[in-house]
Amino acid sequence: MPNLLLNCEIAERQSPGLHQGRVAFQIDDLSISTRELIALSVRTHLALQRIASAGAASPAPGDQTTPTLTPTLIEEGLAQGRVALRRPPEPACKPDLAAVEQAEILRALAAFEAGEFQMIVDGTLYRSHAKLSLTDSSHAVFLRLRPLVGG
Numbered sequence: 346m347p348n349l350l351l352n353c354e355i356a357e358r359q360s361p362g363l364h365q366g367r368v369a370f371q372i373d374d375l376s377i378s379t380r381e382l383i384a385l386s387v388r389t390h391l392a393l394q395r396i397a398s399a400g401a402a403s404p405a406p407g408d409q410t411t412p413t414l415t416p417t418l419i420e421e422g423l424a425q426g427r428v429a430l431r432r433p434p435e436p437a438c439k440p441d442l443a444a445v446e447q448a449e450i451l452r453a454l455a456a457f458e459a460g461e462f463q464m465i466v467d468g469t470l471y472r473s474h475a476k477l478s479l480t481d482s483s484h485a486v487f488l489r490l491r492p493l494v495g496g
Contacts, residue, residue, distance in 0.1 A: 375479040379464060379471055382485060383457060384450045391446055462489040 414430060422428030456462060457474075464471040465486045466479070477483075 375483075377477050377479060379457070379474045379477060380454060382464070382466075382477065383453050386487065387450045387453050388446060391449060460490065462487055464488070 414428065418431070419428055457464070460472065465488065466477050467483050467485075471477075
């Protein structure tokens with residue numbers, strides 16, 4: 346089975362710089378639609394964003410504090426008839442990843458259809474959906490179109 350390699354760069358707002366990754370997908374044949382290629386690219390970018398944000402959110406070793414009962418907590422607890430440690434805040438409810446992924450794919454497909462970005466595959470410009478014939482050395486570039494400032 347042939348492999349399709351995607352190179353991705355994700356700009357993070359929280360930390361400067363780009364997070365880069367290379368992901369290989371096994372595909373059944375070398376014919377793929379622009380829709381499928383866009384969906385693969387969106388899935389890859391979302392996965393890299395999750396990896397980058399998980400790495401940024403994980404505490405450094407030694408940063409975890411051990412909960413302790415302070416004299417203030419004991420006094421407050423005695424006044425209420427129960428002395429206990431404060432509970433940590435509940436983690437925020439995470440959205441359904443499959444639903445988020447599908448929404449982002451639909452958004453990317455709509456942006457492609459609206460002409461907000463174009464695709465160049467092996468030197469051929471694609472502005473609308475088409476079937477692509479890839480080779481082992483195919484190269485795809487997504488170009489986001491933005492109006493120039495000032496006209």
